Amino acid sequence: GENVEQHPSTLSVQEGDSAVIKCTYSDSASNYFPWYKQELGKRPQLIIDIRSNVGEKKDQRIAVTLNKTAKHFSLHITETQPEDSAVYFCAASINNFNKFYFGSGTKLNVKP
Amino acid sequence: SAVISQKPSRDICQRGTSLTIQCQVDSQVTMMFWYRQQPGQSLTLIATANQGSEATYESGFVIDKFPISRPNLTFSTLTVSNMSPEDSSIYLCSGYLAGGPKVETQYFGPGTRLLVL
Numbered sequence: 001g002e003n004v005e006q007h008p009s010t011l012s013v014q015e016g017d018s019a020v021i022k023c024t025y026s027d028s029a030s031n032y033f034p035w036y037k038q039e040l041g042k043r044p045q046l047i048i049d050i051r052s053n054v055g056e057k058k059d060q061r062i063a064v065t066l067n068k069t070a071k072h073f074s075l076h077i078t079e080t081q082p083e084d085s086a087v088y089f090c091a092a093s094i095n096n097f098n099k100f101y102f103g104s105g106t107k108l109n110v111k112p
Numbered sequence: 113s114a115v116i117s118q119k120p121s122r123d124i125c126q127r128g129t130s131l132t133i134q135c136q137v138d139s140q141v142t143m144m145f146w147y148r149q150q151p152g153q154s155l156t157l158i159a160t161a162n163q164g165s166e167a168t169y170e171s172g173f174v175i176d177k178f179p180i181s182r183p184n185l186t187f188s189t190l191t192v193s194n195m196s197p198e199d200s201s202i203y204l205c206s207g208y209l210a211g212g213p214k215v216e217t218q219y220f221g222p223g224t225r226l227l228v229l
Binding site: 001043044045046103104 | 141153156157160217220223
């Protein structure tokens with residue numbers, strides 16, 4: 001099956017700085033890469049996603065880049081705010097987007 | 113988008129007993145999944161709930177321990193059988209909806225927090 005690795009496990013940044021979280025995947029058949037944000041005690045919420053036919057996607061302060069050759073993808077958050085503090089999970093999906101394999105998570109702490 | 117609810121939200125159970133978790137979706141989702149999340153850990157896929165047929169289990173999970181039903185497109189149950197303290201975890205169901213705001217994505221239920229004594 002697919003193996004998704006994510007790092008760093010924890011990330012602490014100052015408010016206003018940028019944060020970057022990186023993931024690698026093993027199965028070249030993976031074709032859909034969502035990112036989820038999970039606040040303490042809450043369910044994971046999709047924040048951005050990218051398909052394998054796109055190299056970069058941006059949504060306001062967040063962006064995701066994908067390098068299919070290297071099999072890695074990254075989440076970029078600019079102008080971080082304290083409310084960005086949460087655990088972020090990357091995931092990879094094969095077989096037409098349905099079964100997701102999650103990374104180990106990154107706990108982001110944005111210090112005011 | 114899809115709204116997903118789970119019951120119960122939390123429970124404390126004695127070892128050796130079983131607990132059935134219900135998952136209800138407000139849309140006819142294509143796929144439904146069950147995950148387990150240990151505190152502070154990632155999500156581990158338990159199985160894909162197939163409508164009207166046996167669930168498809170991931171490596172390390174078996175039907176005798178985690179029987180799953182999905183009688184229709186909007187409802188599924190997961191039973192945690194013969195529980196032990198190692199089964200203490202958060203169990204989340206999810207629905208995969210094609211054509212949602214993010215085109216195709218999974219929506220998660222709020223989770224069921226299970227503690228086995």
